[in-house]
Amino acid sequence: MAESAPPSRYAPGTHPDLPPPVRTTGPIAWAHQNLFSSPLNIFLTLAGLWLLYSIIPPLVEWAFIKSVWSAASRAECWDRMEVAEEAACWAFINRRFEFFVYGFYPEAERWRVNLCFVMMILAIFPVLYDRMPGRRHWFWYVAAFPFLAGWLLVGGFGLAPVGTDDFGGFMLTLVIGVTGISFSLPIGIALALGRTSDLPVLRMLCVLFIEFIRGVPLIALLFVASTMLNYFLPPGTTFDLLMRVLIMVTLFSSAYIAEVVRGGLQGIPKGQVEAADSLGLSYWKAQRLIILPQALKISIPGIVNTFIGLYKDTTLVLIIGLLDPLGIGRSSLADSAWAGLAREMYLFIAVFFFLCCFGMSRYSLYLERKLDTGYGR
Amino acid sequence: MAAVPIESRSALSRLWNNQETRSLILQTVTLVVVLTLVGLVLRNVAINLEAIGKEFSFDFLNQPASYDITFSPFIEYSSRDTHLRAYAVGFQNTLLVAVCGIVAATVLGVTMGILRLSRNWLINRMVYVFLEFTRNVPVLLHILLVHGIIVTTLPPPRGAIDVGGTAFVSNRGFYVPAPVFEDGAGIVGLVLVAAIVAALLFRRWAKRVQVETGRIYPVFWICAAIIAGATALAFLLTGTPLAWEVPELKGFNFQGGMALKPEFLALWLALSYYTSCFIAEIVRAGILAVSHGQTEASFALGLRPNRTLQLVILPQALRIIVPPLVSQYLNLTKNSSLAIAIGYMDVVATIGGISLMQTGKEMETMIIVLGTYLVLSLIISAFMNWYNRSIRYKER
Incomplete structure (x- = not known):
């Protein structure tokens, strides 16, 4: 096609297919329209990219890559790092x-808290999800839950207070x-x-x-x-x-x-x-x-x-x-x-x-x- | 259902089924129950106070407070002053952080709201992530976090970050030059007020001219020229009656200048950016709520884009924005009471905190605290209701 000069007029139906215009579809056009459409937008985009660059990598490095997840104390945390205090010491959260x-x-009674938590999820689920089968029958359980939970957490009536x-x-x-x-x-x-x-x-x-x-x-x-x-x-x-x-x-x-x-x-x-x-x-x-x-x-x-x-x-x-x-x-x-x-x-x-x-x-x-x-x- | 004939019902049932008597009965019963409860509470209070030998009186306000308040920019205060003065300082501090916070939150919130509407995908998403993360975390955590950052990560006064030799950033606070007013500053102030009044009068006149003849003046620029020009002229004619006092490092801390304490800064910054996230969503929703047809109609009339924004979009968006905006301002004011967590001496921390501990006057101090916030809230909402009325649709 390129060798022979294209005719200036085409008979109806004989025009060759042209590639889609680059500037209206595809990722480049999207970026052009949404990120670089005006000088102000170009500035904002570059500023945003710079901000992301200066926040995300150091944060990821601090929180995940160089952080320490198990240690007995802060000092041990710092010892395990190449440079002390350069990253997060999640061991603190882990231990505590x-x-x-x-x-x-009390440690011996913590199963009550856990049980309460499970019961709470069971009580919340039928309230939030209306297509649950037999939702109506759960109503009494949901109504009784706050009192059951109060009893479980505080104790009395057979449970250690x-x-x-x-x-x-x-x-x-x-x-x-x-x-x-x-x-x-x-x-x-x-x-x-x-x-x-x-x-x-x-x-x-x-x-x-x-x-x-x-x-x-x-x-x-x-x-x-x-x-x-x-x-x-x-x-x-x-x-x-x-x-x-x-x-x-x-x-x-x-x-x-x-x-x-x-x-x-x-x-x-x-x-x-x-x-x-x-x-x-x-x-x-x-x-x-x-x-x-x-x-x-x-x-x-x-x-x-x-x-x-x-x-x-x-x-x-x-x-x-x-x-x-x-x-x-x-x-x-x-x-x-x-x-x-x-x-x-x-x-x-x-x-x-x-x-x-x-x-x-x-x-x-x-x-x-x-x-x-x-x-x- | 066989209807019971009215005559055969008992008198009581007839009373109950009469709407007016029924409402009378219900209300009387409610009133009696509530009044009885209030009476019981008052009686209990009297008995309890007598049992521990306390008296209900506000005399303690005139006794010396004998505690220090480190941050009091406008009111002179020493530990020998009375509880009343301590309360005044606390009130001043509450007002200060509320006003500064409202201004900063509005500026930041409107900016973020507009950025959220931006066609720039990256900025839009970044602001969205920031908004969602900030407003779904308790404000108390923000306050403690900012305070912690200022106190633990900034350098001590000796190694303070020097901003142009006039301002210093350290973990004891930010030190900035303080304005010192000399003779004649009052005249400049008066001229400024007069210029603002003149500018407002000009604006009204220009609007009338526009309505009557269609002539449009560049109102904004003329107003700015009136205010800035008149003030600058007065400033020069009175012989520049303003000097700056620059803070200097003496011993372990800075002397002179204006000190923004870490407590104030932390509270101010945290409250501002937390509240601004809510304001951003309000602004965005308000602008989106104005139908696009309005813009198109305004363009069709030949208005330029900035006139469209100013005359068509904003007046309509403001009607939607103002009511929730007010409740955010009220929230910020009320949230400023969290000051006590970081030791900023506001109303709750002074009269409701240390004064309460020292005098043991729980009832009296709490009544003062609650009353203060109630009055503040009522004033803000009254002002905003008035404003809201003034921009409302004028319906016939």
Whole structure:
């Protein structure tokens, strides 16, 4: 073709196939469009590449390639490296792993924590996964789970009692997080219904409660729980610190849930309420069958965000002296054998929280997509 | 179902089935229950306080606090001052970190939000990874981490990193030159305020002219010229009444200049970048929510891209952005109470921490702390509600 000069005109159907244009498809075109489309973009791309280059390789080297995974102390860790302190000493986490998970929970009773964990997964699964066979039969188990778990963890009634001061680490995070999440949703929904109800007194009370809780930081409420709550109770009653924290965390996030659900309730067209009324449904039936299913559906992202916030806020109990993972980490650093390994500790805990919270946010996205009935057909 | 005739029902049942009386009954019962609970709690408080011989009074506020506060940029404070003054210092520190944090978080958040919308795939992904990792980790961990990095990895004052001979970075904090105002600085300040007012008046006038005649002035540049020009002129005419005090290394630490303590820095940086991740998502969602048809319509009308952004996209996006933005500002303010974990002396750490320990006045100090945050939250949300109303759709 190239030798003979191409004719200037082709008869219809005789034009040879041309190769696809390089500039509109394929990786080069993609890079051109997405990375180098303008001077600013070229600059941003190069800056980004430089940033990645200066972060990723040293980080991988520090965390994986040169790091030490088992040693008896920090000094031994440094000995095993070519240059002391050049990489991570994961031996610290390795050695202290049980402490990070169980806190001071007695070693002989740790099977109870493990059992609880398995039971928790069995309880969460039917809640999250709606295509599980026989999901309805699991309901009673799920409802009974918090009480069973409380009994297993604290003991009594045939089990050796374990003080809640001994709770700690990721187990404490899960205890506070799961309790807060499972109790704050119903309380929050009730508060939201109260705030949108026609009864002025009820509405006022709900507004007062919600605005008070939302106006103050959780840490101040935890201080109230740890210092003031005893004054509110009849003389002589003592009240477990963890219990007080659980109550405060639950109330705190229920106020936020209430606002999210109220937003959802307000997003439901008034015609839905009127339709329910005209069908003769009572208030509760209308809420249960018509209003709430729709309102909760549109408030899922907000509810899950509140849960994620609650889960992250469980770390605040460190400040009033409970040993959450951060507390465990800090007290481990006080041990002279491991002092100075703060980076490893913070990274480890950060990854734990990231996995939990990122998982929750992904699940909420999945749920949103699944429940999206798509009005815009 | 056989309906029971109304006459045959009991009087009580009829009352219960009447909507008005039912709501009256329900509300009375609720009110009685709540008031009883409150009364019981108050009674318990009175009994408990009497049992340990404590008195409910705020007199302790006038007693000497006798503890030191290392960071107090604007209020003079020594350990001989009263608890009230310690509280004032704490309040100042809370406000300071909240305001600085809000400014930094907004700037950073808007930048990241716009980068997330960028067509540049690499930058987009990098910002996304940073956002997801940062906001799914507790803010307390961020604060402790940043504080740890500043305190343990930066050099001590003797080996401080020198930035141009005027600012120093060390593990005792960042030292920057402090402005020293001389005579006449007040006049410059007044001129600055007057220039800003003049610029705002000009903007209103220019807008009216545009509405009436269609003439468009370069409002931004003229405003900038008014403000910068007038201030610079006043500054020169009063004889440059501003000097800088440069920090110097004396003994083990720096003297003079302005010191940004590690506690303040850690809290400020951590709160800003943590909150900015949420702001970035809000900004991105807000801009995406403005339908593309708006841009196309605006182009069709012949508006240039920057006028489109300014007159069509942003006003609509702001309506969506502002309400969640406010709650992020409130969150940042409330999260500043985590200061206590690293020893930054804010409201919770002063009056609710050391003062509480020293005087044993749990009730009084906690009431002050809770009241402070409530008032702050109410002020911020009132201001933002007003702003929100002013930019709302004007519906007929």
